[in-house]
Amino acid sequence: MPDTADADAGADGLTVGQVAARLDVTVRALHHWDGIGLARPSLRTVAGYRLYTAGDLERLHRIVAYRELGLGLERIRAVLDDTTADALGALRAQRTQVAERIDRLQRLGAGLDRMIEAHEGGPLLTDEQQVAIFGPGWDPDGPAQARRRYGDTTQWRQYAERSASRGPEEWQAVADDIAGLDRALGEAMDAGVPPGSPEANRLVDRHREVFAAYFPLTRQMQVCLGRMYEADAGFAAHYDGIRPGLAMWFRRLIDAGARAHGIDPDTATWDGGQEKRR
Template sequence: MAGGDGLTVGAASSLVGVTVRTLHHWDSIGLVCPSDRTFGGYRVYSAGDIARIHRVLVYRELGLPLESIGELLDAPATEPLLRQREQLVERISRLQKMVTAVDRLIEAKNAGLLLSAEEQVKIFGTNWQPSWVAEARERWGDTDQWAQYAERSATRTADDWSRISEQVSALNDDLATAKRAGVVAGSPEGNALAERHRESMAAYFECSHSMHVCLGRKYAADPGFTTHYDTLEPGLAAWLRDLINANAQAHGTNPETATWS
């Protein structure tokens, strides 16, 4: 500028919030070049240059590469802008889907089950108590297993839960039938049933053999779990615990020292 009222690179850097190094880089690639000079011959940024920097910052915030930004700024027609707008709309759509997924994960982590009370009873049976989910969250909401459960729950529909419920019912029927038939702990059939039960827990969280033993203890000692299994077949809870212990032993886990890990 003849009047010398442009901005030096340091002043421009402070004004727009980018480093001097960044401005030097943009100058070297021709993205934003200082177009005026002081009376002393030093190159400075004019008001138009500063406006161009702000436009670069807007496009960069949207995730565009510098090469594309330069093409947009220098494009004589609107076609490049329209193409870029389409890409931005697509990106916004993807981000919105990500936001929705995160919202569902937050909701699942807080609620435990993204089903209404009516849907829960319809899917899991009239003996199901929707309050059990809140109680489970109160007891285990800070555990890694609850986090895994929430991640799985966030992506599931009512139909998904219906399929899981049907699989659990089929497994319980097979367990009751096997006990009545005299299947004993440690037998090939008993180990297969225990392993099938352990693998079924993956619908909720990854369950090691050691963790499975801990669950078996709870089935036989916790009145709520014991009643659930013994209603299906008298003595089923303790029998299932024994099956789980024998299967864990066969897989190298000592049931006497097993911990939740």
């Protein structure tokens, strides 16, 4: 049985505004469809205003239905007007595109979830995975503590961005690089490598490269880290556990390397570390 409103349209015609409200489309869209010949109103008032008949409204219903399925206007025109057009094939092709789009959106959603989780807690690892990768002395609550302290900084955001793309294997590679650097520092200290020497400066540069797994490290920032390695009980215990006095010795290497690049370690600041990165 025909819709009463459609019957009314057949009797008197409906204005553009009435059709737009009925179909939940914009007047601008109706004007556009009229302009490209996709859906033209069949009637005009004496004053020249467009009026849509019941037949026009039926065509518009079909256009809206296909548009909501994602078909482009030219594809819709072919489905409605071309007797040779494969409407079922068009719908199947659109279904394939929708499935691909859903897959992309799901992957995007998963990526956003990982980024949110990384911003909230750092490495996307279980407590057991963290201990297995970083060693029995690792505190799994460390990243959460760091977020509470540094969560509003650029460096934390950079750290989170890197963390979001890493799994256990990638973090194991980071841990291996850190362990390799620690061994090299201990061996260099044993060998009496002097601060400011080419070998010492290579170790300082290697530290910056390894640390970039967390966030980019300028030389001024590295000087600040060197101070912390010596002054902070936890860091000092780590380095001095490798070799007694290594924390202080490593800071001297960092300071000497900074001086070679025109940086005064006594005045270096974390937020002043914006010199060009090599």
